[in-house]
Amino acid sequence: MTIKDTILKLQEELRRYNYEYYVLDNASISDFDFDQKLKELQDLENAHPEFKDANSPTQRVGGAVTKNFETVVHDHRMYSLDNSYSKSDLQDWESRLKKTIEGNISYVCELKYDGASISITYENGALVKAVTRGDGFQGDNVTANIKTIPTVPLKLKGDYPAKFDIRGEIVLPFKGFEKLNNERIALGEEPYRNPRNTASGSLKLQDSSEVAKRPLECLLYNITGRKLDIKSQDESLDLARNWGFNVPDTAKLCVSIDEVFDFINEWDEKRKELPYETDGVVVKVNDLDQQEMLGFTAKAPRWAMAYKFKAERVSTKLESITYQVGRTGAITPVANLKAVELAGTVVRRASLHNADQIEKLDIRIGDEVFVEKGGEIIPKIISVDLTKRAIESVSLVYISNCPECHTPLTRAEGEAQHYCPNYNGCQPQVIGRIQHFISRKAMDIDGLGGETVALLVEEGLISNYADLYTLKKEQILPLERMADKSAENLISGIEASKEIPFERVLFALGIRFVGETVAKKLAKHYINIEALSVSTVDDLVAVDEIGVRIAESVVDFFGSVENVRVLDCLKSAGLQFELSQEKLSGLSSKLEGLSFVISGVFESVSRPELKELVEKNGGKIVGSLSSKTNYLIAGEKMGPSKLQKADKLNITLLKEVEFLDMIK
Ligand code: AMP
Numbered sequence: 276m277t278i279k280d281t282i283l284k285l286q287e288e289l290r291r292y293n294y295e296y297y298v299l300d301n302a303s304i305s306d307f308d309f310d311q312k313l314k315e316l317q318d319l320e321n322a323h324p325e326f327k328d329a330n331s332p333t334q335r336v337g338g339a340v341t342k343n344f345e346t347v348v349h350d351h352r353m354y355s356l357d358n359s360y361s362k363s364d365l366q367d368w369e370s371r372l373k374k375t376i377e378g379n380i381s382y383v384c385e386l387k388y389d390g391a392s393i394s395i396t397y398e399n400g401a402l403v404k405a406v407t408r409g410d411g412f413q414g415d416n417v418t419a420n421i422k423t424i425p426t427v428p429l430k431l432k433g434d435y436p437a438k439f440d441i442r443g444e445i446v447l448p449f450k451g452f453e454k455l456n457n458e459r460i461a462l463g464e465e466p467y468r469n470p471r472n473t474a475s476g477s478l479k480l481q482d483s484s485e486v487a488k489r490p491l492e493c494l495l496y497n498i499t500g501r502k503l504d505i506k507s508q509d510e511s512l513d514l515a516r517n518w519g520f521n522v523p524d525t526a527k528l529c530v531s532i533d534e535v536f537d538f539i540n541e542w543d544e545k546r547k548e549l550p551y552e553t554d555g556v557v558v559k560v561n562d563l564d565q566q567e568m569l570g571f572t573a574k575a576p577r578w579a580m581a582y583k584f585k586a587e588r589v590s591t592k593l594e595s596i597t598y599q600v601g602r603t604g605a606i607t608p609v610a611n612l613k614a615v616e617l618a619g620t621v622v623r624r625a626s627l628h629n630a631d632q633i634e635k636l637d638i639r640i641g642d643e644v645f646v647e648k649g650g651e652i653i654p655k656i657i658s659v660d661l662t663k664r665a666i667e668s669v670s671l672v673y674i675s676n677c678p679e680c681h682t683p684l685t686r687a688e689g690e691a692q693h694y695c696p697n698y699n700g701c702q703p704q705v706i707g708r709i710q711h712f713i714s715r716k717a718m719d720i721d722g723l724g725g726e727t728v729a730l731l732v733e734e735g736l737i738s739n740y741a742d743l744y745t746l747k748k749e750q751i752l753p754l755e756r757m758a759d760k761s762a763e764n765l766i767s768g769i770e771a772s773k774e775i776p777f778e779r780v781l782f783a784l785g786i787r788f789v790g791e792t793v794a795k796k797l798a799k800h801y802i803n804i805e806a807l808s809v810s811t812v813d814d815l816v817a818v819d820e821i822g823v824r825i826a827e828s829v830v831d832f833f834g835s836v837e838n839v840r841v842l843d844c845l846k847s848a849g850l851q852f853e854l855s856q857e858k859l860s861g862l863s864s865k866l867e868g869l870s871f872v873i874s875g876v877f878e879s880v881s882r883p884e885l886k887e888l889v890e891k892n893g894g895k896i897v898g899s900l901s902s903k904t905n906y907l908i909a910g911e912k913m914g915p916s917k918l919q920k921a922d923k924l925n926i927t928l929l930k931e932v933e934f935l936d937m938i939k
Pocket residue numbers: 354355356357385386387388389391392393408443444496557581650
């Protein structure tokens with residue numbers, strides 16, 4: 276046998292032992308023998324570096340040090356999940372599904388593992404990269420660290436596709452967490468708070484050999500890629516298992532929402548015996564064609580739903596309430612609590628939302644209250660322990676003036692929130708608005724942070740976001756902790772933001788209720804700020820998905836003399852107030868007012884591309900055929916029932932080329 280063959284054989288053997296031990300939990304060799312063989316392979320590889328392989332089992336021990344993790348754009352976006360909390364939430368979800376899907380829907384129920392999500396890419400059976408979720412569009416390249424996790428296969432077995440991404444969760448089982456903490460305590464270090472944060476922190480350790488020492492596990496649940504011949508979620512889990520992945524066998528196929536609910540009830544109890552944390556169940560439509568028809572919202576797939584288990588609850592004393600003023604002037608009461616441990620973290624504050632909620636709960640200072648922690652970071656007050664209420668306690672009186680600028684608060688009819696109407700003179704509003712303006716999803720001004728904004732306002736250097744564009748280096752240098760270099764970065768960051776496209780500028784303005792998606796819609800519809808600024812409530816509500824609340828807020832915004840003045844300054848500063856030529860060229864209104872159903876498979880375009888083409892040209896995609904549908908874009912392999920229905924409803928059929936001609 277040549278050296279190369281010996282190396283290959285050892286790699287192969289160790290890979291198998293590893294899989295048997297970590298994934299199948301069924302070792303066929305002693306630890307000692309395993310270590311011997313690993314050592315032998317390491318020595319051989321070191322002596323013959325020409326046969327080294329980035330995916331050899333010897334790479335598990337780590338060693339690579341990453342100073343800065345490279346940012347990588349995901350080939351396929353990593354979405355979030357919508358949440359539900361009751362059986363009726365799930366039933367509502369199913370009713371929504373049935374608007375798009377005719378016939379039966381089966382579901383796969385999986386546990387929702389509480390860790391750090393990861394997307395791992397395999398090409399020709401070899402692990403090529405592993406990227407954290409990040410913001411869903413791009414994440415950090417943590418490949419070296421992921422390779423040290425024994426349940427992540429470096430090479431696959433069986434009949435796998437040439438290229439795909441697999442998604443899963445990196446978790447730190449309780450036992451390993453405890454062990455890690457005991458070691459830390461022994462070294463006099465602070466113990467870690469909870470397994471989830473420790474797992475995600477581990478992925479960002481610079482030294483991969485440190486990661487190798489942590490008993491992390493990778494649980495996989497989703498395969499993503501182009502042209503994969505897979506029909507269902509159920510099948511994809513089986514396939515992934517066959518290729519050597521660690522797919523928990525707790526997943527179950529359910530044929531009705533009732534069965535889904537049985538699964539949830541069963542696991543709400545049984546999960547307490549699992550070696551790692553779970554915070555719910557993820558329910559997924561099983562059939563991948565159905566999934567495709569359902570598609571995604573801006574944040575999450577429509578075909579999946581997380582069910583959150585009831586959270587842990589403790590009681591503690593409400594010591595006081597403080598009122599915060601947000602960037603829109605909204606007042607948020609915050610409860611200050613006697614510190615208490617809840618689900619692994621120390622809780623000192625809870626949000627109370629608004630006056631109505633305080634009234635409804637009849638919360639009083641000094642009360643003993645029940646606090647619960649769901650998925651959100653800030654815990655909630657659920658109720659008051661009336662048995663412990665002091666006799667002399669008095670009802671809480673909500674504030675009537677702004678805690679910052681003392682202006683009398685207002686509350687619009689039908690709204691729960693109180694507002695401070697002092698738009699231009701209330702400091703937290705002024706600061707909050709500028710902080711929103713510079714934030715990453717808005718103008719993304721490099722070199723300028725929230726604290727500096729506060730400082731600039733407090734020092735009287737700026738009083739609105741347009742003032743940023745008149746700032747001079749000499750003005751900001753005297754600020755605390757402002758070095759020459761950082762002052763320069765700040766100025767050049769502001770300069771660079773002049774290139775930010777119109778839709779983001781619109782979002783950055785901080786018009787109430789105009790979030791990212793609405794800003795995009797408005798930019799696309801009105802093309803420039805002039806057209807938008809003279810639009811009426813009626814014009815606005817005629818735009819798809821714009822409601823009265825948004826429309827009124829937009830009209831209000833442009834009705835303010837001060838806002839118009841600030842906008843003029845921004846315009847003279849050279850910001851983008853018009854949709855770029857590039858975006859414009861992709862748009863037409865040829866299909867305005869028409870609705871389309873897409874069915875079957877197509878030759879020159881994919882279904883998502885078709886959908887985009889329809890929407891870019893002003894048309895609308897609807898889920899199923901009705902008398903209001905104008906066209907059915909019919910591909911190959913379309914079901915006969917669809918054809919009959921279209922015929923009966925007198926809907927015009929379009930072949931692929933006919934449709935493409937239509938928008939030419
Ligand atoms: P959330 O962060 O609350 O929006 O929930 C979405 C996250 O749940 C995903 O990004 C995954 O990291 C995680 N997750 C855990 N288990 C599963 C599962 N079985 N299927 C899908 N996502 C899961």
